[in-house]
Amino acid sequence: xxxxxRETSVRLQRAxxxxxxxxxxxxxxxxxxxxxxxxxHGHNPQSYSLTVFDIPPDARIGFCVLGTIQQPRILALxxxxxxxxxxxxxxxxxxxxxxxxxxDAVISGARALGLTxxxxxELVTNDGRRGREVGIVDxxxxxVVIYQITAHPE
Numbered sequence: 567x568x569x570x571x572r573e574t575s576v577r578l579q580r581a582x583x584x585x586x587x588x589x590x591x592x593x594x595x596x597x598x599x600x601x602x603x604x605x606x607h608g609h610n611p612q613s614y615s616l617t618v619f620d621i622p623p624d625a626r627i628g629f630c631v632l633g634t635i636q637q638p639r640i641l642a643l644x645x646x647x648x649x650x651x652x653x654x655x656x657x658x659x660x661x662x663x664x665x666x667x668x669x670d671a672v673i674s675g676a677r678a679l680g681l682t683x684x685x686x687x688e689l690v691t692n693d694g695r696r697g698r699e700v701g702i703v704d705x706x707x708x709x710v711v712i713y714q715i716t717a718h719p720e
Contacts, residue, residue, distance in 0.1 A: 580639055580641055581641050584646055584708075585643050585646075585704070585706045585708070586646060586647060587647070587705070588606070588628050590705055594681065594705065595632055595704075599664065599666070599710070601633065602634065602635075603632055604632060607628065607629040607630075609626045609628060613627055613629075619644065625647065627646055627647075628647070629642060630643045651706065654707030661711050663710075663711045663713065664712050665712075665715070667714070669712055672700075673686075673700055684703075691715075694718075694719030695715045696716060697714050697717070698713060700712050
């Protein structure tokens, strides 16, 4: 049987980032990047997230799931409040990588929110496509890399 006909053994459900304030984070993830809020849950003291994220027992958590029309429920924001979140250590341990239609609008919107926007770099993919890429650090130190493909190999 060809690889294309084998059943996939894994499916990415969603990425998740920890934030200290969902409403503030939505200004970047929805208003600037263009995600749409699918649903939100308040604090659940029995949440599995408390254990797997090593969240202190006196913290409160919230949960918000975001998506797009083409990709529903692909990003979650887990809010941890009531305790001080340590800063994200260097080097960063992860990133969300997003293809965007209008990088200039995203860069402008991120800067207007006071977020760190790294210098733009030329993107060259393994298959020869070229484009632009820019790293943006959200309010809580999470890295989001945006890119746009501008040229395809001949």
